[in-house]
Protein backbone atom coordinates (compact mmCIF):
# COMPACT_ATOMS: atom_id res chain seq x y z
CA UNK A 1 0.00 0.00 0.00
CA UNK A 2 1.48 3.30 -1.08
CA UNK A 3 0.29 6.88 -0.56
CA UNK A 4 1.54 10.18 -1.97
CA UNK A 5 1.33 13.52 -0.16
CA UNK A 6 2.35 17.04 -1.11
CA UNK A 7 3.30 19.45 1.66
CA UNK A 8 4.14 23.13 1.61
CA UNK A 9 5.57 23.63 5.09
CA UNK A 10 7.46 21.78 7.83
CA UNK A 11 4.24 21.77 9.89
CA UNK A 12 2.38 19.91 7.14
CA UNK A 13 5.17 17.36 6.89
CA UNK A 14 5.05 16.88 10.67
CA UNK A 15 1.28 16.40 10.52
CA UNK A 16 1.60 13.60 7.95
CA UNK A 17 4.24 11.98 10.13
CA UNK A 18 1.89 12.20 13.12
CA UNK A 19 -0.79 10.32 11.16
CA UNK A 20 1.68 7.55 10.39
CA UNK A 21 2.88 7.48 14.01
CA UNK A 22 -0.66 6.78 15.21
CA UNK A 23 -0.55 3.48 13.35
CA UNK A 24 2.80 2.30 14.79
CA UNK A 25 3.39 -0.17 17.61
CA UNK A 26 6.38 -1.34 19.63
CA UNK A 27 8.79 -3.26 17.43
CA UNK A 28 8.09 -1.16 14.33
CA UNK A 29 10.74 0.73 12.40
CA UNK A 30 10.15 3.37 9.72
CA UNK A 31 12.82 3.94 7.05
CA UNK A 32 13.05 7.60 6.01
CA UNK A 33 14.80 8.31 2.70
CA UNK A 34 15.51 11.43 0.69
CA UNK A 35 18.30 13.86 -0.11
CA UNK A 36 19.79 16.31 2.37
CA UNK A 37 17.33 18.98 3.42
CA UNK A 38 14.22 17.26 2.11
CA UNK A 39 12.76 17.03 5.61
CA UNK A 40 13.61 13.58 6.96
CA UNK A 41 14.41 14.93 10.42
CA UNK A 42 11.34 17.19 10.28
CA UNK A 43 9.23 14.13 9.52
CA UNK A 44 10.77 12.16 12.39
CA UNK A 45 10.19 15.14 14.72
CA UNK A 46 6.48 15.17 13.88
CA UNK A 47 6.21 11.45 14.49
CA UNK A 48 8.13 11.69 17.77
CA UNK A 49 5.85 14.49 19.04
CA UNK A 50 2.80 12.38 18.26
CA UNK A 51 4.37 9.50 20.19
CA UNK A 52 4.83 11.70 23.25
CA UNK A 53 8.52 12.52 22.90
CA UNK A 54 9.32 15.82 24.62
CA UNK A 55 12.36 18.03 24.09
CA UNK A 56 14.60 18.52 21.11
CA UNK A 57 14.46 16.12 18.16
CA UNK A 58 17.43 16.71 15.86
CA UNK A 59 19.52 14.46 13.69
CA UNK A 60 22.12 12.68 15.79
CA UNK A 61 25.54 14.09 14.91
CA UNK A 62 28.22 12.36 16.98
CA UNK A 63 26.48 9.02 17.38
CA UNK A 64 24.40 6.96 14.99
CA UNK A 65 21.27 7.47 17.04
CA UNK A 66 19.28 8.96 19.88
CA UNK A 67 16.95 7.20 22.30
CA UNK A 68 13.96 9.22 23.47
CA UNK A 69 11.89 8.24 26.51
CA UNK A 70 8.14 7.92 25.88
CA UNK A 71 5.38 5.49 26.82
CA UNK A 72 6.75 3.34 24.02
CA UNK A 73 10.41 4.44 23.83
CA UNK A 74 11.47 5.88 20.49
CA UNK A 75 14.79 5.64 18.65
CA UNK A 76 16.00 7.98 15.94
CA UNK A 77 18.94 6.87 13.82
CA UNK A 78 20.86 8.68 11.10
CA UNK A 79 23.16 6.35 9.18
CA UNK A 80 24.43 8.98 6.73
CA UNK A 81 28.03 8.33 7.75
CA UNK A 82 27.70 4.56 7.92
CA UNK A 83 28.98 3.34 4.55
CA UNK A 84 28.51 -0.36 5.19
CA UNK A 85 27.26 -1.68 8.48
CA UNK A 86 28.87 -5.06 7.83
CA UNK A 87 32.26 -3.39 8.13
CA UNK A 88 31.30 -1.57 11.31
CA UNK A 89 30.30 -3.18 14.58
CA UNK A 90 27.33 -5.40 13.70
CA UNK A 91 25.94 -4.89 17.21
CA UNK A 92 25.75 -1.14 16.66
CA UNK A 93 21.99 -1.21 16.05
CA UNK A 94 21.05 -3.38 19.03
CA UNK A 95 20.60 -0.45 21.41
CA UNK A 96 18.19 1.29 19.06
CA UNK A 97 16.04 -1.41 17.51
CA UNK A 98 14.00 -4.28 18.85
CA UNK A 99 10.57 -5.41 20.03
CA UNK A 100 10.00 -2.83 22.81
CA UNK A 101 10.72 0.34 20.81
CA UNK A 102 9.48 2.33 17.84
CA UNK A 103 12.32 3.48 15.59
CA UNK A 104 12.95 5.86 12.70
CA UNK A 105 16.04 5.55 10.50
CA UNK A 106 17.33 8.29 8.19
CA UNK A 107 19.69 7.07 5.41
CA UNK A 108 18.87 3.40 6.07
CA UNK A 109 20.27 1.97 2.79
CA UNK A 110 23.57 0.65 4.20
CA UNK A 111 21.81 -1.36 6.88
CA UNK A 112 18.39 -2.37 5.60
CA UNK A 113 19.01 -6.09 6.12
CA UNK A 114 20.33 -5.64 9.65
CA UNK A 115 17.46 -3.28 10.49
CA UNK A 116 14.86 -5.75 9.23
CA UNK A 117 16.47 -8.45 11.36
CA UNK A 118 15.87 -6.49 14.57
CA UNK A 119 12.57 -4.64 14.02
CA UNK A 120 9.52 -4.90 11.80
CA UNK A 121 9.81 -2.53 8.84
CA UNK A 122 6.33 -0.98 9.09
CA UNK A 123 6.80 1.72 6.45
CA UNK A 124 9.21 3.32 4.02
CA UNK A 125 8.96 7.07 3.57
CA UNK A 126 10.57 8.76 0.58
CA UNK A 127 10.74 12.57 0.51
CA UNK A 128 11.58 14.62 -2.58
CA UNK A 129 12.19 18.32 -3.09
CA UNK A 130 9.41 19.99 -5.06
CA UNK A 131 10.89 23.50 -5.29
CA UNK A 132 10.79 26.09 -2.52
CA UNK A 133 9.03 24.69 0.52
CA UNK A 134 7.17 22.09 -1.50
CA UNK A 135 7.92 18.44 -0.72
CA UNK A 136 6.49 15.23 -2.12
CA UNK A 137 6.20 12.35 0.33
CA UNK A 138 5.62 8.76 -0.70
CA UNK A 139 4.74 6.38 2.10
CA UNK A 140 4.86 2.66 1.44
CA UNK A 141 3.25 0.79 4.29
CA UNK A 142 4.23 -2.83 4.77
Ligand code: ADP
Pocket residue numbers: 007008009010011012013034035036037038039040041042043059106132133134135
Ligand atom coordinates in the same frame (compact mmCIF):
# COMPACT_ATOMS: atom_id res chain seq x y z
P1 ADP B 1 16.90 16.24 6.31
O1 ADP B 1 16.83 15.52 7.62
O2 ADP B 1 16.22 15.52 5.19
O3 ADP B 1 18.28 16.66 5.92
P2 ADP B 1 15.67 18.47 7.73
O4 ADP B 1 14.33 18.03 8.24
O5 ADP B 1 16.80 18.52 8.70
O6 ADP B 1 16.06 17.60 6.45
O7 ADP B 1 15.55 19.90 7.10
C1 ADP B 1 14.52 20.25 6.21
C2 ADP B 1 14.56 21.75 6.04
O8 ADP B 1 13.61 22.14 5.05
C3 ADP B 1 14.20 22.47 7.32
O9 ADP B 1 14.94 23.65 7.41
C4 ADP B 1 12.71 22.77 7.10
O10 ADP B 1 12.29 23.91 7.83
C5 ADP B 1 12.69 23.05 5.62
N1 ADP B 1 11.39 22.83 4.97
C6 ADP B 1 10.77 23.71 4.14
N2 ADP B 1 9.62 23.23 3.66
C7 ADP B 1 9.48 21.98 4.20
C8 ADP B 1 8.47 20.99 4.07
N3 ADP B 1 7.39 21.14 3.27
N4 ADP B 1 8.64 19.84 4.76
C9 ADP B 1 9.74 19.66 5.54
N5 ADP B 1 10.73 20.56 5.70
C10 ADP B 1 10.61 21.73 5.03
Ligand code: MG
Pocket residue numbers: 040041059078106
Ligand atom coordinates in the same frame (compact mmCIF):
# COMPACT_ATOMS: atom_id res chain seq x y z
MG1 MG C 1 18.31 14.67 8.92
